[in-house]
Amino acid sequence: MQAGDLIGFGAAFLTTASFVPQAWLTFRTRDVSGISLGMYSAFTLGVALWLLYGLSLGAWPVVVANAITLALAVSILVMKLRFGRAPSA
Amino acid sequence: MQAGDLIGFGAAFLTTASFVPQAWLTFRTRDVSGISLGMYSAFTLGVALWLLYGLSLGAWPVVVANAITLALAVSILVMKLRFGRAPSA
Numbered sequence: 520m521q522a523g524d525l526i527g528f529g530a531a532f533l534t535t536a537s538f539v540p541q542a543w544l545t546f547r548t549r550d551v552s553g554i555s556l557g558m559y560s561a562f563t564l565g566v567a568l569w570l571l572y573g574l575s576l577g578a579w580p581v582v583v584a585n586a587i588t589l590a591l592a593v594s595i596l597v598m599k600l601r602f603g604r605a606p607s608a
Numbered sequence: 609m610q611a612g613d614l615i616g617f618g619a620a621f622l623t624t625a626s627f628v629p630q631a632w633l634t635f636r637t638r639d640v641s642g643i644s645l646g647m648y649s650a651f652t653l654g655v656a657l658w659l660l661y662g663l664s665l666g667a668w669p670v671v672v673a674n675a676i677t678l679a680l681a682v683s684i685l686v687m688k689l690r691f692g693r694a695p696s697a
Binding site: 544 | 616633639660
């Protein structure tokens, strides 16, 4: 494994794992008023494209990280839609 | 430009641009109770590592996207710290 791969795996771990506390906070509190629907809509689609990009390059840190991030982003998006009352942004 | 690069730029555009409505919503409402401090701390550090990873590969969609995402993530993290009252998660 090269140094670049190690940096990639560190990056992948952090940006992927970062959505765990957000998903947990949202699940626990159902407090979605400060969470942007626009962000999670665009982010979810974008992460799906990163997954394709990683596959097209054979860049495994990108593939693994984005598959997990996609699952977490979708869960936050679904909670925003289910728990939200007034639309925010 | 190859097809993979086009997918990469689309992914980069969406995941980067997605933080604009979140930063704007947070700036406008100062509603940070539902935003996870843990997420934005880990995410900011992770995006900084993605920037290094992109530089090490010469993968310009990764570099450009993460430089902008880093600025947006830092702005949301700073607003979480400034506008937050009780710690959340």
